[in-house]
Amino acid sequence: MNFLVVLEQILNGLQFGVMLFLMAAGLTLVFGIMNLVNLAHGSLYMVGAYLATAAYQWTGSFPLAVVLALAGTLIVGMLVEVVTLRTLYERDHLDQVLATFGLILFFNELIAIIWGRSALYTSLPRYLEGHVELLSGLNYPVYRLLIIFVGLAVAGLLWYVVTRTRLGMLIRAGASNRTMVAALGVNIRLLYTIVFGFGAALAGLAGLLAGPIYTAQPGMGELILIQVFVVIVIGGIGSIRGALFGAVLVGMVDTLGRAFLKPMLATVISLEAAQTAGPALASMLIYVLMAVVLAIRPEGLFPSRG
Amino acid sequence: MLTRIRTIALVLGLASLAALPPVALALDEPFYIDLFRRFMIFAIAAVSLNLILGYGGMVSFGHAAYLGIGGYAVGILAYYGIDNGFLQWGVAIGASALVALVIGAVSIRTSGIYFIMITLAFTQMLYFLGISVEEYGGDDGMSLLTLSQFGEWLDLSDATTFYYLVLAILIAFMYIVHRLVNSRFGMVIRAAKSNEVRTRAIGFSPYPYKLVAFMIAGAMCGLAGALLVNHTAYLTPDFMHWTRSGEIMFMVILGGVGTTAGPLVGTVALLLLEDTLSAWTTHWQLFLGIFLVLVVLFAKRGLAGLLPGGKRNG
Amino acid sequence: MADILLDVRGLVKTFGALRATDNVYLDIRAGETHAIIGPNGAGKTTLIGQLAGNIRPDAGGIHFDGEDITGLGASARARKGLARSFQITSIYREFTALDNVALAVQAHAGHSFRFWRPASKESTLRDPARTILHDLGLGDRADVQAANLAHGEQRQLEIAMVLATRPRMLLLDEPVAGMGVDESQRMVEFLSTLKGRQTIILVEHDMDAVFTLADRISVLVYGQVIASGTPEEIRANPEVRRAYLGEEAEA
Numbered sequence: 001m002n003f004l005v006v007l008e009q010i011l012n013g014l015q016f017g018v019m020l021f022l023m024a025a026g027l028t029l030v031f032g033i034m035n036l037v038n039l040a041h042g043s044l045y046m047v048g049a050y051l052a053t054a055a056y057q058w059t060g061s062f063p064l065a066v067v068l069a070l071a072g073t074l075i076v077g078m079l080v081e082v083v084t085l086r087t088l089y090e091r092d093h094l095d096q097v098l099a100t101f102g103l104i105l106f107f108n109e110l111i112a113i114i115w116g117r118s119a120l121y122t123s124l125p126r127y128l129e130g131h132v133e134l135l136s137g138l139n140y141p142v143y144r145l146l147i148i149f150v151g152l153a154v155a156g157l158l159w160y161v162v163t164r165t166r167l168g169m170l171i172r173a174g175a176s177n178r179t180m181v182a183a184l185g186v187n188i189r190l191l192y193t194i195v196f197g198f199g200a201a202l203a204g205l206a207g208l209l210a211g212p213i214y215t216a217q218p219g220m221g222e223l224i225l226i227q228v229f230v231v232i233v234i235g236g237i238g239s240i241r242g243a244l245f246g247a248v249l250v251g252m253v254d255t256l257g258r259a260f261l262k263p264m265l266a267t268v269i270s271l272e273a274a275q276t277a278g279p280a281l282a283s284m285l286i287y288v289l290m291a292v293v294l295a296i297r298p299e300g301l302f303p304s305r306g
Numbered sequence: 307m308l309t310r311i312r313t314i315a316l317v318l319g320l321a322s323l324a325a326l327p328p329v330a331l332a333l334d335e336p337f338y339i340d341l342f343r344r345f346m347i348f349a350i351a352a353v354s355l356n357l358i359l360g361y362g363g364m365v366s367f368g369h370a371a372y373l374g375i376g377g378y379a380v381g382i383l384a385y386y387g388i389d390n391g392f393l394q395w396g397v398a399i400g401a402s403a404l405v406a407l408v409i410g411a412v413s414i415r416t417s418g419i420y421f422i423m424i425t426l427a428f429t430q431m432l433y434f435l436g437i438s439v440e441e442y443g444g445d446d447g448m449s450l451l452t453l454s455q456f457g458e459w460l461d462l463s464d465a466t467t468f469y470y471l472v473l474a475i476l477i478a479f480m481y482i483v484h485r486l487v488n489s490r491f492g493m494v495i496r497a498a499k500s501n502e503v504r505t506r507a508i509g510f511s512p513y514p515y516k517l518v519a520f521m522i523a524g525a526m527c528g529l530a531g532a533l534l535v536n537h538t539a540y541l542t543p544d545f546m547h548w549t550r551s552g553e554i555m556f557m558v559i560l561g562g563v564g565t566t567a568g569p570l571v572g573t574v575a576l577l578l579l580e581d582t583l584s585a586w587t588t589h590w591q592l593f594l595g596i597f598l599v600l601v602v603l604f605a606k607r608g609l610a611g612l613l614p615g616g617k618r619n620g
Numbered sequence: 621m622a623d624i625l626l627d628v629r630g631l632v633k634t635f636g637a638l639r640a641t642d643n644v645y646l647d648i649r650a651g652e653t654h655a656i657i658g659p660n661g662a663g664k665t666t667l668i669g670q671l672a673g674n675i676r677p678d679a680g681g682i683h684f685d686g687e688d689i690t691g692l693g694a695s696a697r698a699r700k701g702l703a704r705s706f707q708i709t710s711i712y713r714e715f716t717a718l719d720n721v722a723l724a725v726q727a728h729a730g731h732s733f734r735f736w737r738p739a740s741k742e743s744t745l746r747d748p749a750r751t752i753l754h755d756l757g758l759g760d761r762a763d764v765q766a767a768n769l770a771h772g773e774q775r776q777l778e779i780a781m782v783l784a785t786r787p788r789m790l791l792l793d794e795p796v797a798g799m800g801v802d803e804s805q806r807m808v809e810f811l812s813t814l815k816g817r818q819t820i821i822l823v824e825h826d827m828d829a830v831f832t833l834a835d836r837i838s839v840l841v842y843g844q845v846i847a848s849g850t851p852e853e854i855r856a857n858p859e860v861r862r863a864y865l866g867e868e869a870e871a
Contacts, residue, residue, distance in 0.1 A: 037419050084599055093419055094365050095602050098559055101552045102598025109592035222548065226430045229423040237419060280438040287431035291412050294424065298415045490726055490734040490742070497712055497723050504710040507672065508785050509698035509727040518733070 004138045009259045010252065015144045017251025018151020022206035023228040024235070024243035025158055026199025032238025033171055034192055036085060037093050039100035041203050041228070042221025043107035044080075048073045048204025049211040049220065050111055053122045062125040069208045070201050077200020081193050089192070108218040120216040147209050154202070155244050162240060171195060227254070230290045236300030245301060250286050257285040316567040323473055327466045339465050341581075345574050346472045347533045352557040352569035353479050354526035359555065360564035361487045362519050363499030367422045368409070368429030369554045372402040372524045374436060374546030376531020381541040382442060384450055391454030391462075395532045402528025403521045405432075410520035414513060417502075429551055436543030447542025454536055462536055472533055476570070479526055484566050486522070495519050556598060625650040625789055625819050626671070631680035633666055633843075640666040641677065642843035648789070653811075653820040655830045658840035659863065664823045665707055667840065668793050671821065672704040673697040685788070698727070701788030705795055707823075709774045713767040717758055717777050720766055721749035724784035749784060756780045756810060772803030779807070789819040796826050808832055831855075839863065 027041045052069035056062055080103065088096050124143055131139035162168040170186055207221070214220065231250045235242025262278025269277070293301065323342065330338040351373060358364040376398035383394050413424040437445050453462040462468045486492045497505045498512035505512055535541050544550070553576065561572025579597065583590030626648040633641040640663040648654050656664055669675035671682060673694035681690045689697055698704075712720050722745040726732060729744065739745060753762050756776045761769060766777060775795060782790055795811065796804040808829045814820065815833065824830050830837065831851050838848040841863045847854060854860055 031419065037422065084603065087603060091602075093422060094359075094559070097365065097367065097422060098552075098556055099599050099602040101556070102595040102602065104595070105549075105591045105598065106595030109589050109595065113589055113592070226427055226548065230427050233420060233423050233427070276439065276441065280435055283434035283438050284431050287427055290424070290427060294412050294416065298420075485736050485738075488738040488740065489736055490732040490739045490745075492735075493719075493723055493726065493739045494732045497715075500712040500714055501710060503674070503694075503706075504712065504781075505723075506693070506695040507674075507698055507704055507706075507710070508724045508781060509695055509703075510732070511693075511695045515732065 004135065006260075007135070008138060008140065009256055011140055011144065011148070012259075013252035013255035014248065015147050015151075015251070016255050017248035018148055018155070019206050019210060019247075020224070020228055020231050020251055021151055021244050021247035022154060022202050022209075023224060024231045024247050025154070025240055026202040027228060028232050028235070028238055028240065028243045029171070030196055030199045031232075033195055034089050036089055037096045037100065038085065039097060039225065040080065040103035040107065041199070042223075042225030043104050044073050044077055044200045044203035044221070045207035045210070045224060046107065046111060046216070046218070046221040047076050048207030049216040050115060050120070050207075051204070052208035053120055053211050053216055054115075056122065062128070066208060070204055073204025073207070074197045074201040077204075078193050078197040080200075081196040085196070086189070086192070104222065107221075112218045115216075117218055120211075122212045122216065124212050143212065147213075150205070150209065154205070155240075158240055227286065230286050232300075233290055234293045234300055236302040239300070239302040242300055242302030250289070253289055254282075254286050257282040261285070312565075312567065319567065319570065320473075320477060324470075327469050331466070336465060339469050343465075343469045343472050344537060345577050346469075346476050346570075347530055347537055348554070348557065348577060349570045349573040350472070350476050350479055350530040350533065351527045351554050352561070352573045353476070353483055354523040354530065355554050356558045356563065356565075356569045357483050357486065357526070358495075358516075358519050358523045359558055360568070361483075361492060361499065362495040362516055364414070364516060364520065365422050365555075366425045366520075366523075367548070367551050367555065368425035368427075369523075369527055370546045370548070370550035371409070371429040371432050372406065372527035373531040373534055373550065374432060374543070375402045375405050375524075376528035376533075377535040377541050377545045378436070378442070378531075379528070380454060380532045380535045381448060381450055384452060384454075385442065385448065389452045389455045391456040391460070394454050395529060398528045398532035399525045400528075402531070403525040406521045406524025407517070410517045410524075414516050414520060426548060426551065429546055430548055433543050433546040433548070436546060443542070445543065447540060447544070450535055450539045450541060453539065454532070468536070475529065475533070480566055480570070482526075486519075491515060491518070560601060623650045624648065625685055626821075627683040628671070629681045629683070631667070631670060631682070632678045633663075633670060633675065634678055639843045641670065644680070644840075644843070644845055646838060646845065646848075648819060648821060649836075650819055651816055652835040653815055653818075653822060653833050655822045655824060655834035655837045656840055657824065657827075657830055657837060662840040663843040664840055665793060666843075668704065668791050668821070668823055672702060672791050698785060701786070702791065703782040703785045703787035703789070704791035705775075705778045705782050705793055707793040707797060709771075709778050711766050711774055711778050711781065713765075715766055716763050717753060717766055717769060717773075717780075718746065718749055718762040720777055721752055721780050721784045722746055724781040725749050728785050752780045752784050753777075755783075757806065772799045772807075775799060775803075776807065776810075779810075787818070789821070790814075791821050791823075793823045794825060795822070796824065796829050804829070 023041065023045060027038060030036050030038055048069050051072040052065050055068040056065035059065055059068070084099060084103065088099055128143045128146065130142050132142055132145065134140050162171060170191060227250060231243060231246040234249065235246030261282045262274050265274035265278050265281070323346070326342055327339050330336055351369065355366065355369045358366055379398035379401045380394045383389070383397060388394070409425065409428045413421050413428070416424060442448055456462070460467055460471060462471070487496060494505070494510055494512065494515045497510065498516060502512065531545065534545065557572040557576050558569050559572065560576055561568030561570065580590065580594060583593055624647045626646070628644055628646040631641050631644040632639070644667060656667065658664055666675060670677045673692055673696070677690070681688060683689065684697070684700060684702060689700065692700070712723065715723070719740070722739065725745045725748050726739065750759070750762060753759055756779060758773060758776055758780065761773060766774060769777060775798070779792070779795060796807050799807060804826065811820070811833055822830070822833060834851055836849060837851055837854045838845050839854060839860050846863060847857045847860050849857070
C-alpha cells in the first residue's frame, strides 16, 4: 500500500463525494424550502443519465448532449412538480414518501420500456478518455478529474446564488417565512417550481456525469439516493454546507473503506477471514458512520436554523 | 353502531380465509392456498408495521429488514443443519427484536424526515450485508433445503396445515396489536403520535415506550420473515430490498392506518392488484406507480375510509 | 424563605441578537397566584417555556422547592409537579375529552409498561378524570372527541389535563385567550376557586382576569422584570404605566 495508491483512492473518494453532493444539494434545498421529502430525486438522476446517453448517440456531440440532458431533466422535474408534488407540500411526510415511491416505480418502468432493462454503456468522446499524469507514477483519468472540477464549481456557484443573489434571498426567506415572501408579491408557486426544477437539473447533472463511469440502468437512482440520505442525515437537513461536508466525508469513507479495509484486516486476522469480512464491513461503513454521528448530534453536523 | 359493521366485515373476512383451503381443494385449485398464504404472511408484516406507523406515528421505511433477519435466522440455522422449528423461529423473533432495539435506539431519538431516512438507510445496510456475505449465497441467496421442523406437532410441507398456522398467527397478532394499542402502553404511544409536546408536558417520556413498540413490531415481523422463507423455501437479500419496505408501508396506508383490519385489507388489495397487473403486462410497475400516486392524492384514508365508520379526521 | 416554591435566578435566553429573557429573577411563594404581564413581545412565552423545560436557557438557574431543575427536560419537570398549559391549546384532538384527562392521570400513576388491560376499563384512571371534567363543567362532554369541542371547551379541557397531573405548581399561558365573554368569566371563576390551594403562574393579557386573580404581579418588558408587587403597587407604578402607554402609542 504505497502513497500513490492511497492518493489515487483519495481522488476517487473526492470524485464520488462531489457526485453525492450534486444529488444532496438538490434534495436538501427542496426539503429545506418546500418541506418536501422527494424519494424520486434518484429517478431524476437516472433520467439525466439516460437522456445524456441518448442525446450523445443521436447528436454525436458530448457537450450538446450535456446541454440537452440538463434541459431535459429540468423540464421533467418541473413537470413532475406541477402535476403531482405541488399538492403534497401541505401533506405529511408519509404521504410524500408514498407518492414519490410511486413515482420511482413509474420512472424505472418507463425507462425500461423505452431503453430496456439491461445496462446501457456510454462511451466518452476521445478527448475525455485519456489519463493525465498528476505525479510521476500517478496517472489519473481526465474524466474523473472533470467530475471533481464540475462538482466543486457547482458548490461554489450554489454558495454564491444562495448567499449573494436576489433568488437566493427569496429562497432563504421562503424557507423561514412563506407568508412573508408571498406578501412581498413574489409568486411562491412559481418560485417553488423553479427551485424544484433547479434541484432536478442538479440530479440530472450527477446522473449524466455518472453514466459513463457506472453505466445507466433502471433503478440506478435508488442506490445512490439512499447513500445521499446518509449524506444529508450526517450533514444536517436543509444545509448546503452540511451537504458538501457530508458528501465528501461519505465519499471518502466509502471509497477508502472498499479499497483498504480488506488488506488492513488481513494484517490482523487471517487472509481468508478478511476476504469475507472486508467487503461486508466496507459496505456497512457509511451507515455505521451515520449512526455514530447521530448518536453524538441527532440534528446532523450542520443543522440549519428554523 | 358503525364500528359493528366493521367488526362484522372483519369476522366475515377472516371466516372466508378460514374456509378457503377446503373450497380450493374441492375445486382442485390448490394454487389459491399458496397464494393466500403469501398474502397472509405479508399481512402479518403489515400488522406489525401498523403498530408503530399507524398507532405510534413512527414512519419506518425499513420494515423489510425484519423479514430479512427472520428469514436469514431460519436459513442460516438450517444451513448448519439445525432445523428445529421452535429454535429457528425463536431465534428469528429474538434476533429481529435485537436488531430493532439497535436501529430504534438510534432512530427514535430523531423524528420526521430523519426517522424515515435513517430507518431506510439501516435496512439498506443490512441488504448490502446480505449481498456481501458469500457464505450464505450473497447476491443469489440460498435454498432452504429442509423446512422448519416441529416434530409431531406440525408439518409445514402440508400446504393446508401451513396455511392454517399462518392464519392463526395472523389472527393472534391482530388481536395482540388490538390489545396493545388500547392498553396503558398503547395509549402512551398513541398520545405521543397525536401530540408529542403535550405528552411530555403531562409527564411522559415517550422514548422508552416508542422503543419497546418498535421492538415488538420488529419481533412480529421477524416471525413473518421465518414464515416467508418457509413459504418460498428460498432466501435472498431481496427480502430486505428497500422497495419491499415501501410495499409493506403502502399495504398499511392502503388499508387505512391505525385500524385493526386495515393492514389485512391493504395487503390483500395490493398483492391482488400486483398479481393481476403482472399477469397482464410485464410493465405492471408503471401502472402500480400511477396507482400509488393517485391513492395518495385522492384517497387519503385508504380503503378503510371507504367503509362506513371511518374516523372523520385524517 | 421556606415558602418559596419556585426560585428563578438570573435567567438569560437570546435568539440571535434578541435578548428574549434578560437576567430575570423571580420568586414564587407557595400558594400564591403570580401573574406575569407585559406588552407583546416582552418574552412572556419564552420565560414560561424555560420554566416548563421546553426551552433551555443560556444562563441562570431555576430551583423548584429547593432543588435545581435547570437541567431537567419538560417531562421530568412535569413529574416533579410543574404543569403547564399552552398559549395555543395543546390537547389530543382525536381522543375523547375523557381519554385526554385519563392520559394525564396515567402519566402520574407509575410506569405505563402495562400491555394488556384496556386503559378505558381502568377505574383508577377514569374516575379521577371524570371528577376533574365535572369540576370544570365538562362532565357531560366526556365522550365527545376533543376536536369537536368548542374552542372554549378545549381550553377548559387543557386546564383539566393540567390539574389531572396533580401539580404542585401551574404554569398557565393565557388561559382565557380567544374565549368569549361568558366562557372567559367562567374560567376566571374556576381559577379563583383554585386560589390558595394551588400555586399558579399566570401569563395573561386580559387585565380584568389578572387583577381579579393575582396576589402578586411581575411586569416583563423587553425580557426584563421592571416591577414586581401587589396589584395595587403595580397599578400605581409609573414605570409600568409608561411601558404600557408606550405600547398603546405604538399600536
